[in-house]
Amino acid sequence: MKKDEQAHTLIDETIHQRTRLAIMSTLAPVESLDFNDLKAALDLSDGNLSTHLSALERAGYVTIAKGFRGRKPRTTVTMSAKGRQALKAYVDLLQSILDKTR
C-alpha cells in the first residue's frame, strides 16, 4: 500500500468528526429532518449544529432548505446523493479498520 493509500489517511475527516458522524448517521435512515428535530435528537445547541451542518453543506453532503410551515420558519436538512455515497465509503473503510481489532 502506498503512502497515500494507507487506510487511515483515507478517512474522510468531514464525516469522521464525532458530531458530524452523529448527524450523518441520524440522517441516513430518514434522508430529511427538520433542523429542530435533528437538534433535539442529538441534544446539540443551535450554534454547534449550524457550524457542523455548514461544514457538511460545503462538502456537498447535505442540502439545507429554509421555508415555512404555516407562519413558522422551518429549516430542513437533507442528505445528498454525494453525502450518502461518502457515508457508505466511510462506513466501509471504518469497518475494515475496526475488523482488524477483533
Next chain:
Amino acid sequence: MKKDEQAHTLIDETIHQRTRLAIMSTLAPVESLDFNDLKAALDLSDGNLSTHLSALERAGYVTIAKGFRGRKPRTTVTMSAKGRQALKAYVDLLQSILDKTR
C-alpha cells in the same frame, strides 16, 4: 438518553483521531511492535508517530519501552490492558453508530 449519554459525546477522542485509531488497530492483534515496524506499517514520520504515541501513553493505553537489540537502540510499543479495554469500548460504540447507517 441524557445529554452526557449521547453516543457521539461518548466517542473516545484519544482513539477516534485517525492516526491513533490506525496505531491502536495495528497493535491490537499483536500487542507489541517495534517503533520502526509500526512506523513502516503506517508509513508515518518519526515525529508524527512519536506525537501520537505520547498521547496514547498519557492516556495509559500503551507503554513505551526503550532498550537495545545487540548494540542497536530499540523502542517497543505495547498495548496496555487499559488500552485494550478502551479500544473494545470504542469499537462497540462506533459499531452501534455505524449500524444506524445501514
